[in-house]
Structures are given as C-alpha cells and as structure tokens.
Amino acid sequence: MIIAIPVSGKGQNPAVATSFGRAAHFLMYDDETGQYKILENAAMGSTGGAGIQAAQAIVDSGAEMLLTPQCGNNAAKVLAAAGLRIYKTDPGLSAMENLKAFRDNELEELRDIHEGYHGH
Amino acid sequence: MRQLVILSGKGGTGKTTVAGAFIRLSETRACADCDVDAPNLHLVNVAYPLRDDEPYYALPLADIDPALCVSCGECHSICRFDAIIPGGPYRVNDHSCEGCGVCALVCSVGAIHMKPHHAGNMTLYKKENAVFSTAELKMGSGTSGLLVSQVKKRMNAVVEGDIPFSVVDGSPGIGCPVIATLSGADVTLIVAEPSLSGISDLERIVKTARGFGTQVAVCVNKADINPARTRQIQEYCKREGLFFVGCIPYDPLAVVAVNRGVTIADIQCPSGNAAAEVYRRLLPVITQRSH
Amino acid sequence: MKGKTIAFLSGKGGTGKTFLAVNLASVAPSAVYIDCDVEEPNGHLFFRPAWQYSRTIHVPLPQVDPAVCNGCRKCVDFCAFSALAWANGQLILFEALCHGCGGCMMVCPNQALCEADREIGEIKGGTSAGVRVISGFLKPGEATGVSIVKSLLTQAGSGCSVFIDCPPGSSCMVSESIRDADYCVLVAEPTRFGAHNLNMVHELLRLYNKPCGAVLNKCQPGEDPSRDYCLHHGVPILARIPFDERLGLLNSNAQIAVREDKGYREMFQALLLRIDKEACDAAVGHS
Structure with missing residues (x-):
C-alpha cells in the first residue's frame, strides 16, 4: 500500500506541509518495501483548484492512504471517489514520525474537511 | 512558529x-499582509530599509498575434465572456477574459496563445532579522488564493531563528x-x-x-x-x-x-x-x- | 434628476x-436602487422592501453521459479552472469552479458532455416607500456573480434615476456594474488607507473613461489624505460628510437616515442636486 504525505522539503526527514493542495511535494511511502519517493506537486502554483489537481495526482499515483494536516472538501471529494482514506497528521511530528504513528494506530481519521478554494 | x-x-x-x-x-519579527486586493498594512508598518519585489503571474489569458489573425471572427462568436474585441486584427479585453482557452482551441490559424498574465507584485520588506511580506494585485485582476499562499510562503521562507x-x-x-x-x-x-x-x-x-x-x-x-x-x-x-x-x-x-x-x-x-x-x-x- | 444612472x-x-446610495435613492423623486454587491447585498436590510418578484439566475453547466464517456480525460486536461477530475472510472464535476466556458464539450471526442442550467443565485425586486429596490444574491462559494449583475442591470427600466450600489474593489463584477453608469461616485474615508484604496478604483474609472466625483465620509478635523488625492488628481469632491455619532448609530441599525430626520434629508437633497449637476455637466462635456 502507498501512503502519501504532503511535505515542505525533500530531505531525509522532511516536515509535513501546512496545506495539502499547495504543498511543495508529496512523500509517497510504500509500506510493503519500506521505500519512499518524492512526487513534485505540480498544483502548488495553480491559481485555482489546487486541491483538486493535487488530489488527482495522488489518485493517479495509486496511493490508498493520505496523511495530511487538513484537506479541502473539493480534494476530499476526488480522494473519496477513488476510495482513499485520509488521516490527520500530528502537528508535532515530522513526516517519518507521522508514518510511524500511523502504523502504530495513533492517528485519527480526518473529520474536519474545510471549504475548498473557489477558483477566484 | x-x-x-x-x-x-x-x-x-x-x-x-x-x-x-x-x-x-x-x-x-515575522508578519504579512494577505489582503492582496487592497493591502494597507504597509502604510502603517514601515521602517523596513530593505525591499525586494517580484512579479506575480496569474492564470494565463488569451493573446491574439496581430500578424497571424485573419479576422475570421470565430473566437468572438465562441467566447462566452464578451472578451474578444472585433476588428482587424481582433483583440482581447484582459478585463473580461477568464482564461478558459476556448478561443485558442477554435482559432484555425493558431493566432491565439495563452500568455502569463502579470497580475500584481509581491514585496518582501526586511530589517535585521525581521520580515514583512505583502503583495498587491493590479486593478481588476480579481482575487487569488495562490497569491495569498505565496505571500505567507515568502514570509516563512526568510524567517530566521526561533520566533x-x-x-x-x-x-x-x-x-x-x-x-x-x-x-x-x-x-x-x-x-x-x-x-x-x-x-x-x-x-x-x-x-x-x-x-x-x-x-x-x-x-x-x-x-x-x-x-x-x-x-x-x-x-x-x-x-x-x-x-x-x-x-x-x-x-x-x-x-x-x-x-x-x-x-x-x-x-x-x-x-x-x-x-x-x-x-x-x-x-x-x-x-x-x-x- | 431624470433618468440618470449613478454608480457608487x-x-x-x-x-x-x-449608506450613500440608499439615502440618495430615498430623497430622489423617482428612484430605482440596484444592489450589485451580490456577495454581500446589504441595501435590502435598510429598505426592508416588500418583495414582489424573484427570479433565479442560471449559468450553463456541463453534464456527462457515463455510458458514452470513455475516460480519455481530454476535458479534465483542458479545463483551466480544475473543475473536472477523474477518479475510479468516473468524471467528477465541481460546479462552483466551473466558469461555463463550454470548452469541455468542445474537446470531448465522443460528445459525452452536454449542458444544463445551474442556479448560481437570484434577483429580487420590490418597493420601499416609493423606491424600487432590486437586489442580487450570489450563492456562497460561487466563483463569479457577473451574470447576476448583468441580469440586475436589465431591470432598471426607463425614466427613473438609477442608483447602483457596486461591489467593493475593482473586480470584473465592478466593471460590469458601471457599464451603463452616466456618472460614478467614489466613496472614501479620510485616511491613508482610504486614499490608497481610492486610487485603485479611480484607475478603473479612468480606464473606462467614466466621469466621477468623490464623497469623503466620516471626516474629522485634521489631515485628510483622500481629499489631497482628489485635489491632486482633479476629482471633484461632492461632499465631505463629518463623522456623526447619530448617523453611525442609525446606520449600524440599518435605518435610513433621511427617513428619520429632516436635517439629514436636506443634506442628502443638496448632495443629490450637486451630483445631478456634475452628471449633466459631464454629459455635456462628453458629447
């Protein structure tokens, strides 16, 4: 299973980005091999609908799980259609630490879905 | 922070x-003005000796190459935003164009391209270890979540030390x-x-x-x-x-x-x-x- | 004043x-007030009109026939507004992001898309003590209210003075609101903030070559950068309304000052005459 996390850097243990749609990159973690790769977020500089484009990229990548601090309702709609599940990251932890917390069942499903960008 | x-x-x-x-x-030592339509904070938050400007480009708008336009009127009839001004050559009203790209799609001579639209400027004010990030959209450019995100990102990128x-x-x-x-x-x-x-x-x-x-x-x-x-x-x-x-x-x-x-x-x-x-x-x- | 269209x-x-548009419309002999600030229409809170009609406003919205769609994603790639996505073998449409350009239908190789009507808001009309009140209401989260503004302006009728309450700022909805205006009134506060924002709207009016004047509101003794701006840029100052606690209270309770007080009525009648004169002079100067 591939787990996606929006991150702000590409280093060894990057911080979780503050937003989903406008994150710089996504860390794509394969929990079977323990390998990960970095996916550039092409939607980062989008003038509108960044969440939707980012969600489309995550869906297309084949990820099944998303760990994120927050998610807009537009992006959530795309992710839900593809059957992705969304968990809320712990703001005190890095991306790798959040992955561990997720495996240890310490993260909760994201319930607060905020209003999306309105494209204007 | x-x-x-x-x-x-x-x-x-x-x-x-x-x-x-x-x-x-x-x-x-870190602040920002995200009211990009009518920013005012810089008028009272002064005393930053250094200033760094960068243009901001919004959704590309249609641009008609006058050398290629044959004035067939196809773009004018297809545009739903009254953004094409007829004439020889045809022109685009930047104020009305929403950047959908339909005119470029229908132009049979390839005279229309979507061109980055210089919609405003981002400014970073600095003084010893302190930063103030702001931006201003040009008149009539509408509102933009992207520019707001950029303003905050620019503030966060240059913050030094623990604030x-x-x-x-x-x-x-x-x-x-x-x-x-x-x-x-x-x-x-x-x-x-x-x-x-x-x-x-x-x-x-x-x-x-x-x-x-x-x-x-x-x-x-x-x-x-x-x-x-x-x-x-x-x-x-x-x-x-x-x-x-x-x-x-x-x-x-x-x-x-x-x-x-x-x-x-x-x-x-x-x-x-x-x-x-x-x-x-x-x-x-x-x-x-x-x- | 007969048949002039004034935008605020x-x-x-x-x-x-x-505050200005509502009170001036209330002292005009035969007035139509049109609230084009469709994101936050507040004029009706003052007029409390008896609504006589309402009309929903629609924009075109694509619809997909899943039986015909083969998932080529050409429409998803074309849409400049990210209003379309593709997940789990289905096309997902984000109505509020759609600008209704029709591009997705044009790029679909299988004619799997057609258009239906989508409601983005409504306009309502009524009367309040002799003033015709027409307001537009954009649904929250909608991308643009330009089509509502267009529809509002068709309701003005003829023979009346028309008072157009524009949205704040200089967006395309503002450009649309002033399209038919004979004269524009800029409203600003007497501060550096006010002068900065005044400059922005004034630029828009210059672009459209609209005659204009300014009303400076909530004035107090001392410096007034907005006045300085007007003097420097040749914008006639139609009135300087002092800060007034009683006006502030009436206004915050959404009461129409000229209907409550003779003094305010006279003040606004005088201002209306001044605006009328400026508008007539401008019309002569233009022709």
Whole structure:
C-alpha cells in the first residue's frame, strides 16, 4: 500500500506541509518495501483548484492512504471517489514520525474537511 | 512558529488597524499582509530599509498575434465572456477574459496563445532579522488564493531563528483568499463591527474559520457606536463558546495615527490602550504550545 | 434628476457606499436602487422592501453521459479552472469552479458532455416607500456573480434615476456594474488607507473613461489624505460628510437616515442636486 504525505522539503526527514493542495511535494511511502519517493506537486502554483489537481495526482499515483494536516472538501471529494482514506497528521511530528504513528494506530481519521478554494 | 491571523467578515472594520498594533506590541519579527486586493498594512508598518519585489503571474489569458489573425471572427462568436474585441486584427479585453482557452482551441490559424498574465507584485520588506511580506494585485485582476499562499510562503521562507508567532493580516469576506489565509493559522482573531450587517458577516466568517480547526477569538471595534449590537455580539460569542477578548472604542486619534503612518500602539490614544488590553488577554492563547 | 444612472464605488467595504446610495435613492423623486454587491447585498436590510418578484439566475453547466464517456480525460486536461477530475472510472464535476466556458464539450471526442442550467443565485425586486429596490444574491462559494449583475442591470427600466450600489474593489463584477453608469461616485474615508484604496478604483474609472466625483465620509478635523488625492488628481469632491455619532448609530441599525430626520434629508437633497449637476455637466462635456 502507498501512503502519501504532503511535505515542505525533500530531505531525509522532511516536515509535513501546512496545506495539502499547495504543498511543495508529496512523500509517497510504500509500506510493503519500506521505500519512499518524492512526487513534485505540480498544483502548488495553480491559481485555482489546487486541491483538486493535487488530489488527482495522488489518485493517479495509486496511493490508498493520505496523511495530511487538513484537506479541502473539493480534494476530499476526488480522494473519496477513488476510495482513499485520509488521516490527520500530528502537528508535532515530522513526516517519518507521522508514518510511524500511523502504523502504530495513533492517528485519527480526518473529520474536519474545510471549504475548498473557489477558483477566484 | 505559531501563526495569528486577523480577519473580518467584511472590509472597513479596522482589521488592519488592529494588526498594525499587534505587530508593534508583540515586536514579532515575522508578519504579512494577505489582503492582496487592497493591502494597507504597509502604510502603517514601515521602517523596513530593505525591499525586494517580484512579479506575480496569474492564470494565463488569451493573446491574439496581430500578424497571424485573419479576422475570421470565430473566437468572438465562441467566447462566452464578451472578451474578444472585433476588428482587424481582433483583440482581447484582459478585463473580461477568464482564461478558459476556448478561443485558442477554435482559432484555425493558431493566432491565439495563452500568455502569463502579470497580475500584481509581491514585496518582501526586511530589517535585521525581521520580515514583512505583502503583495498587491493590479486593478481588476480579481482575487487569488495562490497569491495569498505565496505571500505567507515568502514570509516563512526568510524567517530566521526561533520566533514565537507571526502576525498575518487577512483579507475581508469569506472567499478564496480568506481560505488561503486560514491555511496554517493557529489562532484567528476576528475584528467585528457592531451593526446589523456586521453580525451576519461575523457569523459567516466564524463558520469558515472553524472548519480549519483554529482557535477563534473575537473583538469588537468601534464598540461604542452601537452598545446594544456590541452586547449582541458578546452574547453570540458566549453561546458559541468563542473567546471574546474585548472592545475597542471609536477613536478619532486612530485616524490621526494612520495619517501619520504609525499604528495606534505608537501613540497615546484610547483605541491603542484598548488594543493593548485585547493583546494582553489574547497572548496566552497565541503562545500556548498545544492545540 | 431624470433618468440618470449613478454608480457608487469604493476600494474596500465599510466606507459608506451603501449608506450613500440608499439615502440618495430615498430623497430622489423617482428612484430605482440596484444592489450589485451580490456577495454581500446589504441595501435590502435598510429598505426592508416588500418583495414582489424573484427570479433565479442560471449559468450553463456541463453534464456527462457515463455510458458514452470513455475516460480519455481530454476535458479534465483542458479545463483551466480544475473543475473536472477523474477518479475510479468516473468524471467528477465541481460546479462552483466551473466558469461555463463550454470548452469541455468542445474537446470531448465522443460528445459525452452536454449542458444544463445551474442556479448560481437570484434577483429580487420590490418597493420601499416609493423606491424600487432590486437586489442580487450570489450563492456562497460561487466563483463569479457577473451574470447576476448583468441580469440586475436589465431591470432598471426607463425614466427613473438609477442608483447602483457596486461591489467593493475593482473586480470584473465592478466593471460590469458601471457599464451603463452616466456618472460614478467614489466613496472614501479620510485616511491613508482610504486614499490608497481610492486610487485603485479611480484607475478603473479612468480606464473606462467614466466621469466621477468623490464623497469623503466620516471626516474629522485634521489631515485628510483622500481629499489631497482628489485635489491632486482633479476629482471633484461632492461632499465631505463629518463623522456623526447619530448617523453611525442609525446606520449600524440599518435605518435610513433621511427617513428619520429632516436635517439629514436636506443634506442628502443638496448632495443629490450637486451630483445631478456634475452628471449633466459631464454629459455635456462628453458629447
């Protein structure tokens, strides 16, 4: 299973980005091999609908799980259609630490879905 | 670094006046003005000797190459936004063009391309270790969540060392730029106005802010203009479990401060004193480490 | 004043744009008030009109026939507004992001898309003590209210003075609102903030070559950068309304000052005459 996390850097243990749609990159973690790769977020500089484009990229990548601090309702709609599940990251932890917390069942499903960008 | 965002349901409530005071009172080394449609904070938050400008490009708009246009009129008839001006050659009205790209799709001679649209400028003001990030959209460019995100990103990118919190002046309303402002906010202070319309504006912005899981606090500006409506706002906050942090009176000296290019915290005045009291009450909420 | 269309603009909300438009319409002999600030229409809170009609406003919205769609994603790639996505073998449409350009239908190789109507808001009309009141309401979260503004302006009728309350700022909705205006009134506060925002809207009016004047609101003794701006840029100052606690209270309770007080009525009648004269002079100067 591939787990996606929006991150702000590409280093060894990057911080979780503050937003989903406008994150710089996504860390794509394969929990079977323990390998990960970095996916550039092409939607980062989008003038509108960044969440939707980012969600489309995550869906297309084949990820099944998303760990994120927050998610807009537009992006959530795309992710839900593809059957992705969304968990809320712990703001005190890095991306790798959040992955561990997720495996240890310490993260909760994201319930607060905020209003999306309105494209204007 | 925690983030305090100052918002209001509509323009003119005194959001920027309060933001300016908070920047002065906290002596924070990181602040931003996200009201990119009509930024005002730079008019009272001065004294940054260094300035760095960068153009901002929004959604590309259609551009007709006059050398290639054969004036067939196909683009004009297909455009749903009245953005094509007929003639020889045809032209695009940048004000009406929404950037959909349909004209470029139908142009049989390939005369139309989507061209990056210089929609505004981003400015980074700096002084020893301190940064103030702001931007301004050009007239008629509409609003943009992207530009707001960029303004915050530019602030965060140059912050040095450990800063307890940043102060961010948001944009009015509940639209896209406000949502971009709220992204990453830890505490939101809403500056409300004691009027009939102000109360409905407040309710809408509270609803929006709550969706982001930030802590929401409310203060009333020009509270003495209508004490009955101010009480109504206080009661609303109590009912909704929102932190009511206090009132700021109508104060002619606030206008004097703005016109001198300083904040209300820089001069001795009733509104400045009240803002300091609001700041003192809110400070523990802004700086607390856990949610 | 007969048959003139006057638009009221400001760089930011809260300057008193609605206050002016509402009170001037209320002293005019035969007036139509049109609230084009469709995101935050507040004029009706003052007029409290008896609504006589309402009409929903629609924009075109694509619809997909899943039986015909083969998932080529050409429409998803074309849409400049990210209003379309593709997940789990289905096309997902985001109505509020759609600008209704029709591009997706054009790029679909299988004619799997067609268009239906989508409601984005409504307009309502009524009367309040002799003033015809027409307001537009954009649904929250919608991308643009330009089509509502267009529809509002068709309701003006003829023979009456028309008072247009524009949205704040200088967006395309403002450009649309002033399209038919004979004269524009800029409303600003007497501060550096006010002057900065005034400059922005004034630029828009220059672009459209509209004659204009300014009303400076909530004035107090001392410096007034907005006045300085007007003097420097040749914008006639139609009135400087002092800050007045009683006006502030009436306004915050959404009461129409000229209907409550003779003094205010006379003040606004005088202002209306001044605006009328400026508008007539401008019309002569233009022709």
